[in-house]
Amino acid sequence: MIDMQNKFRDIFLGKKIDKKYKIRKAVPADARGIINCMQSVMNEKIYLVSEYYLLTERGERERLKDTEDLTLVCEISYDIVGVLTIQRGMYKKNRHTANLGIAVKSNYRNNKIGTNMIKEALIWCRDQGILKVNLEVFSVNVNAIKMYRKLGFQYEGVRKNQFMINGKYVDDVLMTFFTNILL
Numbered sequence: 482m483i484d485m486q487n488k489f490r491d492i493f494l495g496k497k498i499d500k501k502y503k504i505r506k507a508v509p510a511d512a513r514g515i516i517n518c519m520q521s522v523m524n525e526k527i528y529l530v531s532e533y534y535l536l537t538e539r540g541e542r543e544r545l546k547d548t549e550d551l552t553l554v555c556e557i558s559y560d561i562v563g564v565l566t567i568q569r570g571m572y573k574k575n576r577h578t579a580n581l582g583i584a585v586k587s588n589y590r591n592n593k594i595g596t597n598m599i600k601e602a603l604i605w606c607r608d609q610g611i612l613k614v615n616l617e618v619f620s621v622n623v624n625a626i627k628m629y630r631k632l633g634f635q636y637e638g639v640r641k642n643q644f645m646i647n648g649k650y651v652d653d654v655l656m657t658f659f660t661n662i663l664l
């Protein structure tokens with residue numbers, strides 16, 4: 482498995498390389514940073530279903546202790562700017578599946594953070610015996626869909642008018658990635 486703990490990558494916030502970012506597994510001490518990052522994306526109100534992070538800091542610390550699931554963070558100068566979660570199916574019948582969620586703070590988008598976090602997560606899923614990684618995305622979130630397609634996610638279906646965003650119905654797009662295509 483790729484050593485996520487010690488890999489630094491460049492981030493371009495202006496025209497030059499500004500800072501380095503690191504993708505690593507989250508630890509309980511990241512709880513506050515994760516909540517802040519998630520809440521900042523939820524505040525935008527157009528990308529995620531929930532508008533409030535549902536766990537307290539204590540609840541989040543507990544969640545992070547669960548080794549069945551994976552949480553990755555992207556860290557820049559000790560600030561958490563990206564969060565990825567993998568939640569494995571809880572039952573014998575769906576343990577070979579997982580749901581993926583991802584959010585990158587707005588100022589840091591389009592720097593391949595999302596792509597690199599998902600690549601790491603898919604390898605982790607494969608190594609854990611998770612065959613099928615599912616996600617749901619609003620049909621209007623074209624940047625995210627573009628990224629998922631580039632990474633090899635396939636369309637699985639569409640739930641029509643599943644959400645109401647800013648007074649308009651929006652479809653829920655279901656996408657999936659089969660990890661057995663990874664080398």
Ligand SMILES: CC(C)(COP(=O)(O)OP(=O)(O)OC[C@H]1O[C@@H](n2cnc3c(N)ncnc32)[C@H](O)[C@@H]1OP(=O)(O)O)[C@@H](O)C(=O)NCCC(=O)NCCS
Binds near residue numbers: 529584617618627
């Ligand atoms: C979706 C998200 C996670 C992508 O992360 P990111 O770090 O910005 O994405 P990347 O830099 O890895 O982009 C990879 C590809 O996505 C597409 N993309 C991402 N941002 C884009 C933008 N602003 N404009 C156009 N295409 C974009 C492009 O195809 C890009 O590939 P390219 O650079 O070769 O053109 C991030 O934009 C985000 O957190 N958005 C808000 C929350 C959200 O939508 N979460 C997903 C809900 S299902």
